[in-house]
Amino acid sequence: MAEITRTSQRSPYWRASIYYFSLWASMGAQMPFFNVYFARLGLSGWQIGILSTAFPLMSLFVGPALSLLADRRRWQKRMLLISIGGTGALLILFIFPRTFAPLLVLSLLRALLFSPMMSIGDGMIARMATRHRIDYGKLRLWGSLSFAIAALVCGALWERWGFQAMFIVTSVLTLPVLWAATGLEESAPVDRQTATTPVAVTAAAPTLRNVHRDQGLIVLLVAVSLVGIAEGMYGTFSGVYMDQLGGGQFLVGALFGLSALAELPVMQYSGAIFRKLGKPVSILLAYGCIGIALLGYGLVRQPWLILAFAMLKGMGFALYFVGNVSLIDERAPGSWTSTLQSLMNAATRGLAPLITTPLGGWLGDAMGLPIVFISSGIAALLAVVVFFVAILGKRFEARPLLEGDISES
Secondary structure: OHHHHHHHHOOHHHHHHHHHHHHHHHHHOOOOOHHHHHHHOOOOHHHHHHHHOHHHHHHHHOHHHHHHHHHHHOOHHHHHHHHHHHHHHHHHHHHOOOOHHHHHHHHHHHHHHHOOHHHHHHHHHHHHHHHHOOOHHHHHHHHHHHHHHHHHHHHHHHHHHOHHHHHHHHHHOHHHHHHHHOOOOOOOOOOOOOOOOHHHHHOOOOOOOOHHHOHHHHHHHHHHHHHHHHHHHHHHHHHHHHHHOOOHHHHHHHHHHHHHHHHHHHHHOHHHHHHHHOHHHHHHHHHHHHHHHHHHHHHOOOHHHHHHHHHHHHHHHHHHHHHHHHHHHHHOOHHHHHHHHHHHHHHHHHHHHHHHHHHHHHHHHHHOHHHHHHHHHHHHHHHHHHHHHHHHOOHHHOOOOOHHHHHOO
């Protein structure tokens, strides 16, 4: 009880920042290296692509349902803790299998447990930022910092200690994430005993039937689906590509670490950028940076040049991520905090990469990995076109979804 009290007494800024720092430290210790490990086991590009569809599959079909359940039942924190703890415990089991079939089973289970984590955590923190008048980017930058440190350090460690140590260490690193998650704030519950309006009664039980009314949200989901194509293939094959170019695990870690470091100044000043340019224009700029960076990946062969493009991509990703999360939070009623974030995750981490990541593996096997990154860059630039047309059509100036819209469903 005393520990819970001390946790609740920390400022909202530090509660959210510590959560992001611990979460992305654990992610940075494993995310850049998983597919490199699969490649070292002798799996083909197509097999690695199939393994990588586990996360999009669960993000599309399971994550939104669990996030909706969390919002309806006010189980955001409970489900977040189950997701974090279950994912961490499962990592240990990756020590044992060496062939495709058991790795596929474990990958599907890991993705199932992980599926609601990002949408629930990001939704809770975005709403905390709004409630306490904190720029969301100043909270999220702690995640980029810890990811960069972990990727840079662990790249050298796994090169020396081997990948078996990676699964043990990253499993242990989920323990501080669990502790930090206890300090996050859920959306304020609705008291059904005292509620006097239909809006108040129905706010705790959102549905998805009227999402189509928000044209700005629909455009955003289409655009992030296109960026999801780019991000899915980049996340799956960029580390493998650097390893093929002779970079080794240190440069694989540097690839992701320097990209994350480049996110820091953008996240720090994202609030000022949004106020100056507006969020839609800022997001448009982010898509352009990502597209140009990925085209650069496909056109160069020198590892040090790829590191430079990785930093440009990091700057674009920072503006893209903070802008999307903040823009969706602005358009979401309080009772939809996790639900609408899960729709963005389903689009960017679900449907698009589910279709294109195996295709990327096939393209990599048949034509080489550079064509994978060129295709990714083209997809991101298509998102620029979609968003630019929407801005010209003033789609983001329309009224977002309100609690009253939900009661009409």
